[in-house]
Each structure stands twice: as C-alpha cells, then as structure tokens.
Amino acid sequence: MADPVLRVSGLKVNFYTYDGVVKALDGVSLDVAPHETLGLVGETGCGKSVTVNSLVKLIPIPPGRIESGRALLHWPVPCPHCRGKGCGTCGGSGKLDTCEACNGRGTCSACRGHGRFRDGKSCARCAGVGKCYACDATGKRHVDLLALSPRELREVRGSAMSMIFQEAMSALNPVLKIGEQVGESFYYHQREALCRATIARLEKEIERARGAATGAVRIVSLRLYLTLYRWMLNKTESRLLQFLRKVPVVRRYHRWIEKEMEQRSLEALRKVRIPAPEEVLKAYPHELSGGMTQRVVIAIALAGNPKVLVADEPTTALDVTIQSQILRLMQDLKAELGAAIIFITHDLAVIAQIADRVAVMYAGTIAETAPVREIFKRPLHPYTRGLIGAIPRPHQDLVRLSEIPGNVPNLVNPPGGCRFHPRCKFAKAEVCASEKPLLFDVGNGHLVACHMYDQNAPLWTDEDRQPRVEVVAR
Amino acid sequence: MKQNPLSVVGLAIILMFIGIAIAAPVLAPLPAVCGPDVGIVCDPNDPYIIPGYGYQRDPLPPSPEHPFGTTPGEPARLDIYYGIIWGTRNAFRVGIVVVGSALLIGIALGLLAGFRGGFLDEVIMRIVDIMLAFPALILAIAFVAAFGASLQNLMIAVAAVWWPSYVRLVRGDVLAAREQGYVEAARAIGASDFRIMGRHILPNVIYPIIILSSMDIGAVVLVIAALSFLGLGVAPNYADWGGLVNLTRNYIVGQVGGDSLAYWYTYVYPGLFIFLFVLGWNLLGDAFRDILDPKVRR
Numbered sequence: 001m002a003d004p005v006l007r008v009s010g011l012k013v014n015f016y017t018y019d020g021v022v023k024a025l026d027g028v029s030l031d032v033a034p035h036e037t038l039g040l041v042g043e044t045g046c047g048k049s050v051t052v053n054s055l056v057k058l059i060p061i062p063p064g065r066i067e068s069g070r071a072l073l074h075w076p077v078p079c080p081h082c083r084g085k086g087c088g089t090c091g092g093s094g095k096l097d098t099c100e101a102c103n104g105r106g107t108c109s110a111c112r113g114h115g116r117f118r119d120g121k122s123c124a125r126c127a128g129v130g131k132c133y134a135c136d137a138t139g140k141r142h143v144d145l146l147a148l149s150p151r152e153l154r155e156v157r158g159s160a161m162s163m164i165f166q167e168a169m170s171a172l173n174p175v176l177k178i179g180e181q182v183g184e185s186f187y188y189h190q191r192e193a194l195c196r197a198t199i200a201r202l203e204k205e206i207e208r209a210r211g212a213a214t215g216a217v218r219i220v221s222l223r224l225y226l227t228l229y230r231w232m233l234n235k236t237e238s239r240l241l242q243f244l245r246k247v248p249v250v251r252r253y254h255r256w257i258e259k260e261m262e263q264r265s266l267e268a269l270r271k272v273r274i275p276a277p278e279e280v281l282k283a284y285p286h287e288l289s290g291g292m293t294q295r296v297v298i299a300i301a302l303a304g305n306p307k308v309l310v311a312d313e314p315t316t317a318l319d320v321t322i323q324s325q326i327l328r329l330m331q332d333l334k335a336e337l338g339a340a341i342i343f344i345t346h347d348l349a350v351i352a353q354i355a356d357r358v359a360v361m362y363a364g365t366i367a368e369t370a371p372v373r374e375i376f377k378r379p380l381h382p383y384t385r386g387l388i389g390a391i392p393r394p395h396q397d398l399v400r401l402s403e404i405p406g407n408v409p410n411l412v413n414p415p416g417g418c419r420f421h422p423r424c425k426f427a428k429a430e431v432c433a434s435e436k437p438l439l440f441d442v443g444n445g446h447l448v449a450c451h452m453y454d455q456n457a458p459l460w461t462d463e464d465r466q467p468r469v470e471v472v473a474r
Numbered sequence: 475m476k477q478n479p480l481s482v483v484g485l486a487i488i489l490m491f492i493g494i495a496i497a498a499p500v501l502a503p504l505p506a507v508c509g510p511d512v513g514i515v516c517d518p519n520d521p522y523i524i525p526g527y528g529y530q531r532d533p534l535p536p537s538p539e540h541p542f543g544t545t546p547g548e549p550a551r552l553d554i555y556y557g558i559i560w561g562t563r564n565a566f567r568v569g570i571v572v573v574g575s576a577l578l579i580g581i582a583l584g585l586l587a588g589f590r591g592g593f594l595d596e597v598i599m600r601i602v603d604i605m606l607a608f609p610a611l612i613l614a615i616a617f618v619a620a621f622g623a624s625l626q627n628l629m630i631a632v633a634a635v636w637w638p639s640y641v642r643l644v645r646g647d648v649l650a651a652r653e654q655g656y657v658e659a660a661r662a663i664g665a666s667d668f669r670i671m672g673r674h675i676l677p678n679v680i681y682p683i684i685i686l687s688s689m690d691i692g693a694v695v696l697v698i699a700a701l702s703f704l705g706l707g708v709a710p711n712y713a714d715w716g717g718l719v720n721l722t723r724n725y726i727v728g729q730v731g732g733d734s735l736a737y738w739y740t741y742v743y744p745g746l747f748i749f750l751f752v753l754g755w756n757l758l759g760d761a762f763r764d765i766l767d768p769k770v771r772r
Contacts, residue, residue, distance in 0.1 A: 056662065058658060058661060058662060154664040154665070154666055155664060156664070157661065157662055157663060157664040158662060158663030158664035159664065162662065162663060163659070163662040163663075165655060165658070165659055165662075167655050169655075170654060170655030170656060171655040171656055171658070171659035172656055172659070173656040173660070173674050173677075173678070174656075174678065175677040175678055176673075176674075176677070184660075184663065184665070184673075185663045185664075188663060188664045188665065189663075189664060297659070300659075300663060301663075303663075304663065304664070
C-alpha cells in the first residue's frame with residue numbers, strides 16, 4: 001500500500017461514567033490510503049463513530065478521554081515563505097511537505113536511525129526502531145491529530161478532515177439559510193482565497209466605476225473596502241475587522257466577501273447535483289427533502305477540500321432509492337476530488353457497493369481489515385465469518401439464517417484477552433481468554449486479529465481455519 | 475395576527491403610547507412663561523419636572539385647563555395630564571433600559587453557563603439561585619435604601635434583581651440546543667466556541683427570551699411604579715406614573731367626613747395608564763409568541 005494519508009495506531013478511548021469506566025476503544029489501528037474508500041463496519045455500539053469522532057475530538061470530553069494512541073495525518077501546509085506561490089524553500093510547489101522532525105530523512109532524529117545510542121541504550125524516542133516518530137518514516141509532513149492544540153484542531157476540522165453525519169436534517173441549523181451554512185465552511189478554511197477573489201472583484205468594479213460619470217463617491221468607498229480586504233488578507237483573524245462587521249453601515253464592506261461566498265456555495269451545491277441551487281441557497285433546512293439535506297451536508301463537508309472525508313452512516317436515514325443516488329454521488333465526487341473516504345455503516349450491502357477496503361470492528365477493536373472482495377470471499381475472523389454467514393442469500397433455500405450466539409459484551413467489564421472469545425466457537429481457553437490478539441498480516445493486504453492465524457496457529461486445525469459460510473439446510 | 479384580534483389591540487395600545495412619547499412636547503408643552511409673578515413653578519431646562527400651579531396643594535377636579543385635574547405636589551398643584559404624557563416617556567425609558575440590561579446580562583451568562591458547563595455553570599447558577607431566593611421587591615428596596623433613592627438607582631436595583639430569571643431561561647434552552655446535531659456539525663467544520671454560541675445557538679434560543687422580555691417591559695414598569703409609590707423612586711414633581719399616585723397618597727381616602735371618592739382623578743388617571751401600558755405589553759408578548767413559536771401557530 002502507498003503511504004497512508006491517515007494512520008491511526010493504538011487508539012484507546014475510555015468513558016468515565018457513573019456506571020464505571022466504559023472501555024470504548026481498545027487499541028484501534030487503521031490505515032487509510034490516499035483516494036481509497038475504507039468501509040468501517042460493525043454492529044451498534046462497537047465504536048465505529050467513537051473511532052472517527054475521537055480523531056478530531058468530537059467525543060464529549062469529559063466523560064470521554066483519549067488514553068493513548070496516535071493518528072498521523074499527512075498534511076502539507078501552504079509554504080509560509082511564499083504563501084503558496086512557490087519559492088526555493090518549498091521547491092516551487094507552494095506547499096510545505098517535509099517532516100519537520102526528521103527533515104525528510106525519515107529516520108529518528110534522536111538516535112539518527114540506529115535505534116540505540118553509542119552506549120548501547122535503546123532509543124526511547126522511536127522505541128528502538130530508528131524510524132522517525134513524527135512522520136512514520138515517510139519523511140512527509142504529518143501531524144498527530146490527537147496532539148493538536150484547540151486552534152490547530154479547528155483548522156483541521158472541515159479542511160483536512162470533514163464529516164458527513166447520519167441525520168442530515170439535524171446537522172443543519174434550522175434558523176439559518178442553506179447558503180449561510182454552506183458559505184460558513186468557506187469562510188473558516190479558505191478566507192485567504194476568498195479575500196483574493198474579493199479584491200479582484202473590487203478592482204474590476206473600480207475600473208467599471210471609473211468609466212461611469214457618477215463614479216467618484218463609489219470609487220472612494222470601493223477603495224476603502226479594498227484596503228480593508230487587503231488588510232484582511234494579511235491578518236485573517238483580525239479582531240478589529242470582526243468588530244467592524246458588527247457595526248451598522250461599516251459592515252457593508254462584508255457584503256463583498258459574502259457575494260464571493262455565495263458564488264462558491266452555488267458551485268458547491270451544483271457539484272452535489274442539487275436541482276435549482278439558486279433557490280436552495282435561499283431556503284431553510286425544513287423546506288428541503290431528506291435526500292436534498294444530505295446533499296447539502298455533503299456539499300458543506302466537501303467545501304474545505306478535505307483529505308479525509310468521514311461519512312458516518314450517511315445513508316441510514318434515507319430510503320433505498322435516495323440511498324443509491326447518494327452512494328453514486330459520493331463515488332463520483334471521490335473520483336473528482338481525490339479525497340479518501342472513511343465510510344461507516346452496518347450495512348454490508350452498501351459496503352460491497354462503495355468500499356475499496358473494509359475494516360470490521362467488534363467491541364472497540366478492529367477484528368479484520370481486508371480489500372473488499374477478499375473480505376466477502378475469504379473472511380477469516382470468526383466474527384466476520386458469522387456476519388457474512390448471517391446475510392440472507394436469495395438462491396439458497398434456508399430455514400434459518402446462521403447467527404452468532406450471545407450478545408455484545410458490556411464494555412464496562414469487557415472479556416479479557418480477545419473480546420470476542422466468549423461468543424467464538426473456536427475459542428481456546430489457554431490463549432483466547434488471556435492474550436489480546438494483534439492484527440496479523442496474512443498477505444494480500446489482509447490483516448486479522450485472531451490467534452488462529454498468528455503464532456498460536458498450531459493450536460487449531462486447518463479445518464477450523466477453512467473460511468466457510470455456515471448454512472443450515474432445509 | 476388575523477387569528478388573534480387581541481394582539482392587534484396590544485399593538486394598537488403600544489403604538490398609541492409610542493405616539494404619545496414621541497409627541498410629548500406637542501401634547502403637553504411647558505407653560506410659555508413661568509415664575510412667581512404668574513403663579514407657575516416650572517423648570518424650563520427639564521420638561522420632566524411637572525409644572526406646579528398656584529400656592530395651594532389640594533387637588534382640583536378636571537377642568538379645561540387641567541383635563542385630568544391636578545394633584546398635590548411640592549409645593550403647588552401639579553397638572554396630572556402633563557405628568558401622564560411625560561410619564562409615558564419615562565415608562566418607556568425605564569422599561570427598555572431595565573429589561574435591556576437584564577437581557578444583556580441574562581443572555582451572556584446564560585449562554586456561557588449552558589454552553590461551557592462545568593464549574594462556570596455551577597458558579598453562575600448558584601448565584602442565580604441565591605438571587606432568586608430573595609423576594610425581588612424587598613431586594614430592590616434594599617438596593618435603593620443602600621445606594622439612595624433616585625430614578626437611576628431604582629433602575630439599577632430592578633435590573634439587578636431581574637436578570638437571574640433570564641439566565642435560567644437561556645441556560646435551559648442552550649442546554650437543549652448544544653446537544654443538537656447542527657452544533658456538532660458546526661464544530662466538525664471548524665467553528666470556534668464563540669462562533670457556535672453566537673451564530674448557531676443564540677438564534678435558536680432567542681425566541682422565548684423575546685417573548686418574555688416584551689411582557690417584562692410592562693412588569694418592570696409596574697414594579698417601578700410600586701417602588702415609586704412607596705416613595706423610593708423619583709424626585710418630587712418628576713413625571714412618573716407611580717410617583718403621581720404617590721403624591722396623592724394622603725388624598726386617596728377622599729374628604730374627611732365627606733365624599734370618599736372626591737379625589738378619584740388623582741389616582742384613577744395615572745393608574746389607568748399604568749394598567750393600559752402593562753396590558754399592551756402583555757398582549758404584544760402574546761402576539762410575539764403566536765408569531766415566533768411554531769407550536770402554537772395554527
């Protein structure tokens with residue numbers, strides 16, 4: 001696999017509730033490759049949403065707490081020397097994409113890649129591996145999402161990583177027009193571009209006013225606006241400008257950037273194929289249908305040009321025809337934008353349709369990840385096998401679908417060792433109950449967290465490992 | 475509006491009062507000449523001081539010169555009509571300033587307490603609880619007694635006992651609104667806390683406050699009138715409805731041994747205007763609710 005755009009490793013999240021500590025995530029590790037769609041599946045409460053929400057700290061903290069783990073996001077920033085125009089520092093690309101810790105070498109800066117120091121002590125910085133701890137040896141600029149300051153986090157949210165929510169209707173503010181809500185995202189993340197466009201627009205307007213006879217007063221006011229916007233370009237967070245926006249009369253200057261925002265919102269709505277976007281822009285959320293609101297939410301999510309788009313059950317609240325429209329839309333947009341998608345769902349049919357790779361979650365752990373064809377053809381983890389076996393197949397004449405016995409464990413007191421072992425018919429008391437299985441590479445990009453496949457494999461027969469779907473014949 | 479004729483009545487009453495307040499210098503001009511030689515006491519620099527006529531105090535019944543009669547002032551007879559007209563301005567000023575400042579404090583603290591939660595919430599709400607545990611009128615009297623009786627102190631006192639209920643109302647709605655999907659969605663696209671509070675939560679929780687505050691303008695005027703009647707408010711001869719009733723305190727019982735309703739005009743006219751003003755704001759508040767609250771919309 002190419003260098004992942006997002007690498008989550010050992011993510012552990014607990015919720016400290018009155019009933020006890022809910023161990024919601026127990027060392028979740030995920031890789032998301034650029035341009036791929038990762039389907040994250042699992043039953044209700046297994047931690048799918050908690051995983052993605054804790055990456056951008058959208059879980060309630062407290063009671064939640066991210067105990068450990070790293071989430072490295074590949075995130076080139078505009079070159080600070082040339083402001084994205086291209087210069088010697090950034091090699092003309094306008095982007096700064098070199099790991100700051102290792103200067104692009106990819107080796108640990110403390111031990112210089114040896115893993116240990118001259119006196120024989122193992123390097124603590126890289127845990128003795130010698131890889132750069134900040135960029136995972138890729139040499140590219142990565143940020144650890146879990147270690148960001150609140151301000152950096154706000155910058156990441158919506159631009160590097162944005163979200164599509166399940167309930168589109170409730171994700172839109174009922175008292176604001178669609179246009180204002182779509183425009184907001186541009187305002188947060190592309191203020192510089194907005195300012196540039198507004199300045200260009202103003203300059204053109206001044207040229208036009210110069211030709212007209214009554215233009216003198218207008219030119220003066222436009223000049224004033226131009227100065228304000230030039231200033232805004234340099235200090236996007238200026239408190240004074242934010243204050244001026246609240247002052248009557250003076251706040252007229254803000255209309256010009258709003259025009260630009262409206263323009264972009266219109267394009268964004270067109271992109272998600274909303275019919276009559278001009279009208280939708282002026283509508284309130286309750287005036288739109290379910291499918292339309294979901295499209296609007298997708299437009300908002302795409303507004304920041306995200307590298308990773310998280311879709312948290314975007315089709316669950318929709319009926320099947322709209323569902324397929326939205327899925328097709330997302331696939332088209334993905335090809336267009338080149339963003340990676342994490343698609344959360346519990347619908348395996350949707351996964352089969354949209355995902356490139358699948359990660360199966362069970363009780364706060366990743367049970368198995370594999371390319372989508374592989375997971376349906378050769379499910380290895382007993383839980384995945386159970387899931388696939390429980391899908392009704394029209395051509396098979398069944399009396400009863402197979403099932404996984406038992407219930408999802410209470411995460412306040414999760415079972416020790418493998419969290420699936422109490423429900424697993426292959427479980428062996430000597431390892432499964434005591435030792436937590438780690439993700440083990442079985443080839444073909446197929447990783448599975450089960451002792452049947454790792455160094456404990458001799459305890460089971462090949463018969464046990466034979467991927468098969470349980471069928472109860474009539 | 476159409477379904478509720480009473481709201482039209484409320485609007486009409488308030489518009490009438492606004493008209494009176496704006497046209498006060500026309501409706502009740504200061505006497506052209508005043509001074510000891512014409513027997514009129516007035517302050518040409520402050521029209522809010524009701525001009526006094528003559529050197530006696532006992533009330534005179536309504537007459538062409540004094541349409542609502544006169545009331546005993548210090549030291550002369552005061553024109554009730556003049557006092558009521560200029561008192562309208564005073565009522566608006568008092569109501570809007572007190573409710574406005576209580577709103578500002580209430581909304582700001584309510585948003586902070588509800589949205590931030592935790593320790594801040596705890597501190598703010600316990601202060602609110604303490605404030606609400608006092609009888610409001612007694613607390614306001616205590617404020618005025620401590621800082622001195624003047625209209626300004628009276629307004630500060632009433633505003634100081636008024637804001638806690640707003641904080642409670644705002645906080646309750648914010649608690650409900652902050653759990654909404656759109657707040658999480660705004661956070662997910664990178665909105666800051668203040669931005670979420672101001673742009674996403676405030677517009678969703680503002681309606682109950684607008685309704686309550688429009689009703690409260692009337693209530694505040696009532697409280698100020700009550701305090702003025704108790705003599706805690708304004709300077710003597712100041713155009714204030716409660717103050718007008720206060721002036722006639724000794725005459726309310728009528729003539730000793732004679733007609734007990736002899737001086738009815740001294741308290742009925744100011745009382746009537748207080749009543750109409752409060753009624754108007756209450757009806758208008760109902761109208762706002764009908765318009766703004768979709769649940770009662772038919």
